[in-house]
Amino acid sequence: MLVVDLRDAFAMAEYLLEVHGLDDWEVSYDNAKRRAGICRFSERTLGLSAPLTAMHSEDDVRDTILHEIAHALVGPTHGHDATWQAMARRIGSSGERCVSPDLPTPPAPWLGTCSGGHTIERHRRPDRVLSCGLCSSEFDLAHLYTWTHHGKPAVLPPKHRAELARLGVTSPVPAR
Secondary structure, three states, rough: OOOOHHHHHHHHHHHHHOOOOOOOEEEEEEEEOOOOEEEEEOOOEEEEHHHHHHHOEEEHHHHHHHHHHEEEEEEEEEOHHHHHHHHHOOOOOOOOOOOOOOOOOOOOOOEOOOOOOOEEEOOOOOOOOOEEOOOOOOHHHHHHHHEEEEEEEEOOOOOHHHHHHOOOOOOOOOOO
């Protein structure tokens, strides 16, 4: 798959905004890792995720841009309803609510592992103590996640350590 250059994606977004009569809208990049785009109505800005845009094909980026343009055209009260979906399809978007899970995403730097060996990924440092929902449907000290950051044991923030202390845990249970 040939990925799109960020400058080309930006130019495509500006061009498509103009084509659809949104001359007073801007394009911006952000560092989102789980959503490809966002329509910021109050700022009149179409936001694109730089990390995801850099990993996706031109067709996928075009679909994201048109998805957000459809939001801009129908207004903030429609979300992903039938009005939005009809507009999205009319202007050439797939009309899908979310980016396909088959598309690449950047690896999460934070990996939590429970005593049962289950893992969860996070793109932001965990600041709360979490237990594995697969091992127990309720919070359970026996199934706390231990964290690594970029593959190394993580140093967690004071808030996290304080919560462990309140729970009577002196150190997280090491993963198996």
